[in-house]
Amino acid sequence: MAQKLTFIEILRRALDEELTRDPAVHLLGEDVAVGGAFGVTKGLAQKHGAQRVRNTPISEAAITGVATGAAICGLRPVLEIMFIDFVTLAMDCLVNQAAKYRYMSGGQLAVPMVVRTQAGAAGGAAAQHSQSLESWFIHVPGLVVVAPSSPVEAYGLLKSSVRLGDPVLFIEHKRLYAQREAFVPDGPLPGIGTARIARAGTDVTLIAYSAMVGNALEAAEELARSGISAEVIDLRTLLPLDMSTIAASVAKTHRAVIAHEAVLNGGVGAEIAAHIGHELFDELDAPVTRVGCPFAPIPFAPELERALLPGTANIVAAVRELSS
Amino acid sequence: MTASAPTLDDWKEMLRTLWRIRLFEGQVQRLAAAGEVPGFPHLSTGQEAVAVGVCAHLTRKDSLFTGHRGHGHALAKGCDLQATFAEIIGRDSGLCRGRGGSMHLVDADNGMLGATGVVGGNLPLAAGAAWAAQVRGDRTISVVFFGDGATGAGVFHETVNLAVLWRLPILFVCENNGYAEFTSREEHSKVNHVSAFAAPYGMPAKTIDGNDLRVVHAAAGNAIAGLRDGSGPFLLECMTYRLAGHYVGDAQQYRSKEDLAAVQEKCPIERLKRQLIAQGVSESELAGIAEEAKREVLQAVEGARAAARPDPSTVLEYVYSAPSLSATTG
Numbered sequence: 001m002a003q004k005l006t007f008i009e010i011l012r013r014a015l016d017e018e019l020t021r022d023p024a025v026h027l028l029g030e031d032v033a034v035g036g037a038f039g040v041t042k043g044l045a046q047k048h049g050a051q052r053v054r055n056t057p058i059s060e061a062a063i064t065g066v067a068t069g070a071a072i073c074g075l076r077p078v079l080e081i082m083f084i085d086f087v088t089l090a091m092d093c094l095v096n097q098a099a100k101y102r103y104m105s106g107g108q109l110a111v112p113m114v115v116r117t118q119a120g121a122a123g124g125a126a127a128q129h130s131q132s133l134e135s136w137f138i139h140v141p142g143l144v145v146v147a148p149s150s151p152v153e154a155y156g157l158l159k160s161s162v163r164l165g166d167p168v169l170f171i172e173h174k175r176l177y178a179q180r181e182a183f184v185p186d187g188p189l190p191g192i193g194t195a196r197i198a199r200a201g202t203d204v205t206l207i208a209y210s211a212m213v214g215n216a217l218e219a220a221e222e223l224a225r226s227g228i229s230a231e232v233i234d235l236r237t238l239l240p241l242d243m244s245t246i247a248a249s250v251a252k253t254h255r256a257v258i259a260h261e262a263v264l265n266g267g268v269g270a271e272i273a274a275h276i277g278h279e280l281f282d283e284l285d286a287p288v289t290r291v292g293c294p295f296a297p298i299p300f301a302p303e304l305e306r307a308l309l310p311g312t313a314n315i316v317a318a319v320r321e322l323s324s
Numbered sequence: 325m326t327a328s329a330p331t332l333d334d335w336k337e338m339l340r341t342l343w344r345i346r347l348f349e350g351q352v353q354r355l356a357a358a359g360e361v362p363g364f365p366h367l368s369t370g371q372e373a374v375a376v377g378v379c380a381h382l383t384r385k386d387s388l389f390t391g392h393r394g395h396g397h398a399l400a401k402g403c404d405l406q407a408t409f410a411e412i413i414g415r416d417s418g419l420c421r422g423r424g425g426s427m428h429l430v431d432a433d434n435g436m437l438g439a440t441g442v443v444g445g446n447l448p449l450a451a452g453a454a455w456a457a458q459v460r461g462d463r464t465i466s467v468v469f470f471g472d473g474a475t476g477a478g479v480f481h482e483t484v485n486l487a488v489l490w491r492l493p494i495l496f497v498c499e500n501n502g503y504a505e506f507t508s509r510e511e512h513s514k515v516n517h518v519s520a521f522a523a524p525y526g527m528p529a530k531t532i533d534g535n536d537l538r539v540v541h542a543a544a545g546n547a548i549a550g551l552r553d554g555s556g557p558f559l560l561e562c563m564t565y566r567l568a569g570h571y572v573g574d575a576q577q578y579r580s581k582e583d584l585a586a587v588q589e590k591c592p593i594e595r596l597k598r599q600l601i602a603q604g605v606s607e608s609e610l611a612g613i614a615e616e617a618k619r620e621v622l623q624a625v626e627g628a629r630a631a632a633r634p635d636p637s638t639v640l641e642y643v644y645s646a647p648s649l650s651a652t653t654g
Contacts, residue, residue: 062486063448065447066452097449107642109438
């Protein structure tokens with residue numbers, strides 16, 4: 001019987017194993033030595049020492065810079081930024097320094113760093129603790145953006161991210177933290193930049209990432225009851241984008257719906273839709289459709305939050321509209 | 325690395341480096357005016373003693389970070405004259421194969437680990453390198469050069485605080501040239517000296533005459549010895565003067581003629597020469613040092629100018645660790 005672990009427990013396990021495997025791996029962030037705001041790093045300072053799991057002041061700009069500087073000098077820092085909303089404070093380092101180090105130095109230096117951060121809306125965290133800002137980062141050459149959809153996925157993707165030679169923004173959705181999944185650590189680690197087929201189907205391709213993959217799978221289940229066979233692609237990595245997996249699926253189903261929690265404007269869905277429109281124009285039997293958040297900040301009151309956030313019903317409705 | 329008190333030969337060697345930097349930047353200025361230097365080169369003319377006095381204590385294993393005005397720091401750290409010039413004029417043989425340019429000089433083998441064009445951005449990077457040095461435990465240190473203007477950025481304060489908390493082996497070297505870009509310090513801050521920011525965070529600091537190489541050398545030597553012994557970060561504020569404008573082509577209308585004339589007197593090269601003459605070195609020997617430096621610089625400049633330009637077909641190299649990570653796969 002496989003052990004069932006939560007998303008948080010599985011992240012901890014991946015970090016613990018990477019700390020054990022490679023002495024260059026170091027964790028830093030606000031409160032990480034006492035477990036971090038969400039308990040992901042609980043117990044790791046006791047096990048691996050205060051030098052390798054270090055608390056920092058509330059100084060996102062400096063700690064992102066410190067992680068970057070340490071990375072170019074041979075450490076493999078894993079930095080926790082408590083909420084993706086706070087990454088705004090670290091933008092100079094991420095965008096101007098970390099992303100460009102390899103390029104600007106003509107390949108002399110690299111930044112093997114992971115910035116773990118937590119994103120998405122749930123439970124009334126309101127406008128400054130609920131955003132989905134991933135599309136800002138897929139616009140920056142040199143960065144890698146990873147957004148796991150489940151505990152088991154998070155395990156492999158985090159380990160692959162730690163071992164990569166590039167700066168990775170690793171986005172954990174707060175809605176997934178308590179999710180529990182049977183876990184057997186085996187098999188090769190997923191390659192960064194490879195999507196996976198989360199459910200096979202023939203009539204429509206649902207493309208999603210992070211927590212929205214769960215909604216896409218629910219939507220596929222509901223659609224199956226009315227005879228529509230949906231294939232679900234879990235992107236796993238947003239930058240680079242695995243267009244070959246998407247193309248193979250859309251060439252088979254001839255319909256595509258892209259779903260994410262972020263607002264539609266300038267989003268990941270727009271990027272994918274442009275690729276599909278250009279590269280698979282002849283394959284399409286219907287316009288490419290996007291499901292995402294209406295263009296507003298995330299509100300506080302539960303009724304308003306529910307009203308704004310896209311979910312399973314929106315995906316089902318989008319598919320039905322395509323099929324009608 | 326200069327051990328304890330420098331010999332007369334050590335001072336002569338440092339004079340040579342001062343000249344190399346001065347003449348090198350003179351060539352940058354000349355070629356920029358001729359349209360051969362892309363972008364916005366920033367000169368450190370007049371501030372060379374800070375670079376030379378600090379870097380005299382560093383080995384190749386020590387890390388150095390600078391900002392947009394970093395040619396002197398790179399050369400003082402040991403970067404090759406020709407490869408550095410080639411980078412500044414965008415050649416394939418440049419330090420960064422023409423990807424970085426004047427504001428982003430990197431020479432990893434010499435510990436020249438970064439030059440950032442965004443003021444203040446280099447400070448936490450240097451602290452990160454200091455952390456890595458602390459983890460290695462090999463008595464190496466990290467040095468960051470920045471201007472007084474950088475203290476207006478929040479990240480300066482964040483980094484100093486963290487460096488003290490973690491007791492990092494980092495030397496903060498402020499080149500206080502009295503100007504943040506085009507505005508004099510008095511208009512930027514009511515805090516007259518950057519060193520005043522150190523005490524509240526619990527960091528030792530010293531304000532010195534940055535145009536006197538001997539003063540810089542002695543102060544940096546003491547600070548760096550402490551850093552290697554694990555005594556934690558130190559801030560050295562070097563009062564200096566930018567003889568050049570903010571960037572090449574800056575007409576410097578914000579400065580008076582008297583102001584500029586007064587500082588010619590403070591020129592670090594002239595001051596060191598006067599000191600060496602007082603120690604018995606002949607004028608002709610000093611002139612010979614300048615001549616040699618000039619020959620070296622001109623040879624490097626001509627070598628760089630003759631070097632191949634980057635191949636446009638290589639423009640997508642070095643974005644990621646592997647080609648498979650290019651923005652879209654498939």
